[in-house]
Amino acid sequence: xxxxxxxFRESFDxxxxxxxxRKAAGQRIIGWVCAWVxxxxxxxxxxxxxxVMGGGAETPRADAHLYSNNCTFVRSCLEEAFKGNVDxxxxxxxxxxxxxxxxxxxxxQQYIATPFKKALxxxxxxxxxxxxxxxxxxxxxxxxxxxxxxxxxxxxxxxxAIEVYNRGRSLLRQLYELRKAxxxxxxxxxxxxxxxxxxxxxxxxxxxxxxxxxxxxxxxKVEAGEHRLMVLGSQMDDPGYLRVIEELGGIVVIDDLCCxxxxxxxxxxxxxxxIQALAERYVNRPFCPRMHPREPRVKHLxxxxxEYRVDGVIFESIKFCDLNAGTFPVIKACFDELDLPxxxxxxxxxxTSAGQMKTRVGAFYESLEGRxx
Amino acid sequence: xxxxxxxxxxxxxxxxxxxxxxxxxxxxxKELSKQLFTEAMANYFERAGNAREQGKPLVFTSVLAFPEVxxxxxxxxxxxxxxxxxxxxxxxxxxxxxxxxxxGVSKEVCSANTASVGMAADGIFPQPDLQFATAQQPCDPAVxxxxxxxxxxxxxxxxxxIPYRLxxxxxxxxxxxxxxxxxxxxxxxxxxxxxxxxxxxxRIAKEAHHWYKKLQxxxxxxxPAPIGCREAYSSYSSLVFMEGRPETIAINKAQYxxxxxxxxxxxxxxPQERHRVVVNGAYPFWNMRLFDWMEQEFGAVVALxxxxxxxxxxxxxxxxxxxxxxxxxxxxxxxxxxxxxxPYPEFAEEIGRSAxxxxxxxxxxxxxxxxxxxxxxxxxxxxxxxxxxxIPTAIVDIDAYDKRIVSEAQxxxxxxxxxxxxxxx
Numbered sequence: 001x002x003x004x005x006x007x008f009r010e011s012f013d014x015x016x017x018x019x020x021x022r023k024a025a026g027q028r029i030i031g032w033v034c035a036w037v038x039x040x041x042x043x044x045x046x047x048x049x050x051x052v053m054g055g056g057a058e059t060p061r062a063d064a065h066l067y068s069n070n071c072t073f074v075r076s077c078l079e080e081a082f083k084g085n086v087d088x089x090x091x092x093x094x095x096x097x098x099x100x101x102x103x104x105x106x107x108x109q110q111y112i113a114t115p116f117k118k119a120l121x122x123x124x125x126x127x128x129x130x131x132x133x134x135x136x137x138x139x140x141x142x143x144x145x146x147x148x149x150x151x152x153x154x155x156x157x158x159x160x161a162i163e164v165y166n167r168g169r170s171l172l173r174q175l176y177e178l179r180k181a182x183x184x185x186x187x188x189x190x191x192x193x194x195x196x197x198x199x200x201x202x203x204x205x206x207x208x209x210x211x212x213x214x215x216x217x218x219x220x221k222v223e224a225g226e227h228r229l230m231v232l233g234s235q236m237d238d239p240g241y242l243r244v245i246e247e248l249g250g251i252v253v254i255d256d257l258c259c260x261x262x263x264x265x266x267x268x269x270x271x272x273x274x275i276q277a278l279a280e281r282y283v284n285r286p287f288c289p290r291m292h293p294r295e296p297r298v299k300h301l302x303x304x305x306x307e308y309r310v311d312g313v314i315f316e317s318i319k320f321c322d323l324n325a326g327t328f329p330v331i332k333a334c335f336d337e338l339d340l341p342x343x344x345x346x347x348x349x350x351x352t353s354a355g356q357m358k359t360r361v362g363a364f365y366e367s368l369e370g371r372x373x
Numbered sequence: 374x375x376x377x378x379x380x381x382x383x384x385x386x387x388x389x390x391x392x393x394x395x396x397x398x399x400x401x402x403k404e405l406s407k408q409l410f411t412e413a414m415a416n417y418f419e420r421a422g423n424a425r426e427q428g429k430p431l432v433f434t435s436v437l438a439f440p441e442v443x444x445x446x447x448x449x450x451x452x453x454x455x456x457x458x459x460x461x462x463x464x465x466x467x468x469x470x471x472x473x474x475x476x477g478v479s480k481e482v483c484s485a486n487t488a489s490v491g492m493a494a495d496g497i498f499p500q501p502d503l504q505f506a507t508a509q510q511p512c513d514p515a516v517x518x519x520x521x522x523x524x525x526x527x528x529x530x531x532x533x534x535i536p537y538r539l540x541x542x543x544x545x546x547x548x549x550x551x552x553x554x555x556x557x558x559x560x561x562x563x564x565x566x567x568x569x570x571x572x573x574x575x576r577i578a579k580e581a582h583h584w585y586k587k588l589q590x591x592x593x594x595x596x597p598a599p600i601g602c603r604e605a606y607s608s609y610s611s612l613v614f615m616e617g618r619p620e621t622i623a624i625n626k627a628q629y630x631x632x633x634x635x636x637x638x639x640x641x642x643x644p645q646e647r648h649r650v651v652v653n654g655a656y657p658f659w660n661m662r663l664f665d666w667m668e669q670e671f672g673a674v675v676a677l678x679x680x681x682x683x684x685x686x687x688x689x690x691x692x693x694x695x696x697x698x699x700x701x702x703x704x705x706x707x708x709x710x711x712x713x714x715x716p717y718p719e720f721a722e723e724i725g726r727s728a729x730x731x732x733x734x735x736x737x738x739x740x741x742x743x744x745x746x747x748x749x750x751x752x753x754x755x756x757x758x759x760x761x762x763x764i765p766t767a768i769v770d771i772d773a774y775d776k777r778i779v780s781e782a783q784x785x786x787x788x789x790x791x792x793x794x795x796x797x798x
Contacts, residue, residue, distance in 0.1 A: 067740060067748035069481065074749075096537040099513045103749025106717045110753055119716060121537030124508035124516075129549045130534050136542060292508055292532040294520055317479070320745060325479030326486075326517030329524055332477060346479075 001216050005190060007209060011197035016085055018200065019050060023088040028149065031086055031114070033077065033094040034101055035258040035285075036122040038138060038278045040165050040268070042093075043203060044157035045145055050089065051199035053237055055080045057350040065107045071318045072349035073235050074104035081112045090149070091116030093141065097290055098323050116148045125292050126283045135279035142275065158274035164203045169264035171210040172198075176261060178217060179253045180308055185220035188231065188252025189239040195260055196237055225249035227368050230305055232256035232331070233316040233345075234324045240351045245314060248361050254308035256301055262286045289323040289330075298334045305338055312368050314361070316345045341367060382460060382469070382497050384422035390463065391415035406628035410607045413620040414459075421451040422499060430502040430562040433526070435519055437511050437709035438533075441578055441617030441699060442554055445571040446564045450505070453498055454518060455614065457488040461659045461774045469495070470775055478521065483514035483743030484774040485658075490521045502562055504530040505554065509537070511709040512746045531557040537715060539704050547700035555696075571695040574617035575702065579688045582706060584625035585612060589682035591632055593731045597641025598649060599632045602664040602675035606656070609680040647672030648792065651728045651764065653679070653754050654739035654747045655773040660781055663788075671792040676731045683727045684711050684720070717750040724754060725761030735795055736766040737788065741773040767791035 011018070019029055030042040031052040039049035054076025062078035080086055092114045094105040105119045120137050123130035142153050172195060178185050186194075194213065198206040227250035231242065237259040242252050255261055268274075268281035287297035305313070313335050317325035328344055335342050343364040345357065395411040424431040430448045434440075436455050443450040457469070470484045472491030480487075492498055504526065506519035523530045533550050536543055558564045585608055592600050611624045635641075650667070652675050657663055667673040677683075686705035692698050703710055712720055728736070736758050740748045755766035769787045772778035 065752045067745070067751060069740075069742060069745050070749045071745075096509055098509075099746040099749065103717075103746065106750055106753050109716065110718050110756070119537065123534045123536070125532045125534050129546065129553075133534075133536060133542075133546055289520075290509065290513075290516070292506070292516075292520065293523075293530060320481050322479065322482050322513040322517055322745065326482045326514065327520055328479065329477035329521055333524060 001220065004209070004213055004216060005193065008194050008197035008213075011200045011206075012193070015050070015200040016088075019048070019088050022048060028090045029088055030091040030093060030116070030145075031089040033092070033104065034097040035263045036095045036097060036282055037093050037120060038282055039199075040158065040161040040278055041138065041142055041145065041153065043164065044161040045149070045151050045153045047090070047145075047149075048202065049199070050086075051196075052077050052080070052086060052089075052092065054349055055083070055085060057348070057352045062107075065111060066103060069320050070103055071100045071234075071320045073318055074100045076349050078104055078107055078112075081108060081114075086114075089114050091118070091145070093118050093120065095120040095122045097122065098321070100321070116145070118144060122290075123283060124290060126296075131276070131279045131283050134283050135273075135276050138275050138279055155274050158278070159270060162268045162270055162274055162277060164207065166267045166270070168198060168203050168207045168210065169267055171207060171214065172264040174214055175210070175217075176254070178214075183221050184224065184251060184253055185217040185222060187222050187224065187242070187246050188229070188255065189242040189246060190222075191252075192237070192239045192242055192255075192260060195263065222251075224251035225365075227251070227312055227365055228253045228308065228310045229312055229314055230254045230256065230301075230308065230310040231260075231314045231316065232301070233314075234318040234321045235259060235349070236316060238349075238351055240354075241316070241347070241357070244351075244354045244357055245361055248358060249365050250312075250361075253310060254304050256286065256304060258288060261304075262288060289327045294327075294330050298330070301331075301334055302338055305335065305340060310340065312364065313340055313342045314345055314364070315342050316347055318349050319346055341371070382465065382492065384418050384456075384499065387418045387456070387459070388415050388422065391418065404627070404631050406624055406631055407604075407607070409620060409624045409627055410611055413611060413615060413618075413624060416620070417614050418456075420449050424449040424451075425499065430558075430564065431499060432503045432505050432558075433498075433501040433522060434505045435507045435511065435515050435709075437613060437707060438505055438507060439551075439699065439703055439707070440615060441571070441574040442551060443505070443558075444615075444617045445574040446555065446558050446566065447570075448503075448558060448562065448564060451501070452614075453489040453493065453522065454485050454515060456498070457485045457492065458658050458774065461485070461488075462661060464659070467775045467777055469497070476521070478517070481743065482517055483512070483741070484772055485743075486514040486518035487743075488774065489518050490525075493522050493525045501526055501528055503528055503558070505533065506530060507533045507535050507709060510535040512744065514743060529557070529561045535710050539711070539715075543704050544697065544700045547703055548696050551696050551699055568695055571699070572692055575692060575695055575698050577619055577622060578617045578702065579690075579692075581612060581616065581621035581625050582685075582688055582702075584622065584629045585609075586682045586685060586687065588625065588629040588632055589680065591629070591636060593677065593681055593683075593727065595636045596649070596732060597639070597643070597646040598674040598676045599635040599641060601642045601668060602652065602656075602678065603661050604628075605675075605678070605680050606661075642674045643668045643672050645672050646674055648735045648795070649674060649676040649731060649733045651675075651677040651724065651731070651733045651736045651758065652739065653724065653736070654751070655741035655744050655771075657739060657771045657784060658773050659776045660784070663781070663784060666785065667788060670789070673735065673792060676733055677724070677728055679708065679712075681727065683723055684708060717753050718757070721750070721754045721757035722761065725757040728758055728764060729762040733762065733764060735792070736764045737791070738766050738768050739771050739773070740768055741771055742778055743772065743774075765795075
């Protein structure tokens, strides 16, 4: 089991090295930022999709191009580009997810020499007209990719990619189902490592690993704390955070993160126009706070909390993330209805110091124990 | 001096202050445009305060919404964040920013939107019948504000999706959204769409827009600059608050004629203009006198800012289908639609070209702490201004609404150093 987990871990840890090897072998690679960007289109074109994430905590060049109140996630992503760590990318596709990512894209567009650059306009609500609007944007992306790289992306290519991605997402749903158990076979930190591995390897290969993982998890038990937790909020791709939470006496049984469940929760349709199917899938995926109205999100979160029988909720937001941190009252009201306590945790993108977080999480656990007594 | 009493913050008292100001302006024989603007603002706030007794639905909107559609339908639009900005311009305290934070808003969210939530939580605003929110424009904090106000008021809300990019099909998309808004008003408060009324509002908006553009073109070209930053903002404000109402024509026409006369007399804002400044980012609204100080101290007049019409298309005459006209107008002239969340590099280039045309020699970029959107583009704008117009930019930290974050002395020191550096070059 440990060697299998190591393969997931390696996929991320050695992502740059592997990408360079693939690039050297003739593979085209498209970077993407934010889970609203449909990877399927890149895969259908024969490209390797590669989720752009940050690296270290020091971001001197990005700081000079963005601003101190832009979140550490976007500054860290931009720093990776300035360092040349992602210079193998043939393209970058972002979207208008939030003020920070919009400005990340602007700087990338101006100062980074990635050959193909585009930002998608993701609508802020789900309706037939917004899905149609997003489908137009995706159709344009398909056309522009085709023109830029001299490839043709057929409907059949897209359907095949959708099927492969749907398969992977279904397997991840199965993995998350296992976490409903009284004694889950996988920790939250491990689950995050599994999910993010998929962004750096061909999906067919990833799906194979997932099948193997599900088989090996049968009968596995992990040493877990007594508090069943949900984690939600800003971009959190560092399992170290979840490890700290779990080592103190909890187990993360479910998340509502763009690097977690939100990235795979729903599937795309396989009949009809594949671009339309992708637009529907992405606009209708579980809402993050950039989507409105809030009611579908609240309902989804409450459903997750009930199904996974959580005792408490950890709401984390990266400093300056207005959409998450600003809507904390919505989250609080959502879980108040279920009488579930919420810890509001501000953090930076990279975990530079766990001390304060440990203190706050520890105090939260004490309050959970107090409720039980 | 800090003013803390909450009753000062009521709409009723806001109206009184504008009425008192109007009386003073008349007594002192101030320009007609100023008197008209003051009166229009008093009426705007009065309409919001009296909506209930007048039997008109009160609709809380995002800033930079589309007031014509509400006015034409017989509803009263009111933007809470703009109200907070107005209070802070008048020197009221930051108490409601803290109240918003106490409600649960992160302290890093824009202070105007946070204050709006604080005021709503404390019942300062009248209860709205409906809400109208745009997203993702104008910015994330505005979206957060709308969501939290809705949590407080629990009234039906219409979310208007503003596309990130404008292009083929955008006008059709806007038409559908506007039809949605009309249906929303019909469904929830029983208003009826009247095509003739919408046409009339748009005809008014078109004429007001015409005078606005003429004024701003004049401002861009005329040397010495005939109008200061603060005055220029009033014609913009009138459009933001009450586009589609007849008083906007009177204000903008009067202001144009006054400024035209100044240009003809070659009369500038300052006796000796030494610097023509381009300003980006949010203004320090709590201290708009800063611009007077810049004029007096350095002969520095703002010739170019977001109020200039550089982002605004001209409006055509075709009014056959008013919803389509509204869609075209919104996509062509609304700052939130055109600029707020769109990719910035192309706008930065436009600013650069306009700065060159306006013969600007200096540039100030106000980085408002709560505005990640504008702060994050400071480098893109600064580089465009340098590359296209050869102008160096001073980045000046502020909080646009909260005087506690960066003091007046600190702001003045940054600006002084910049102009001294320019003059020593």
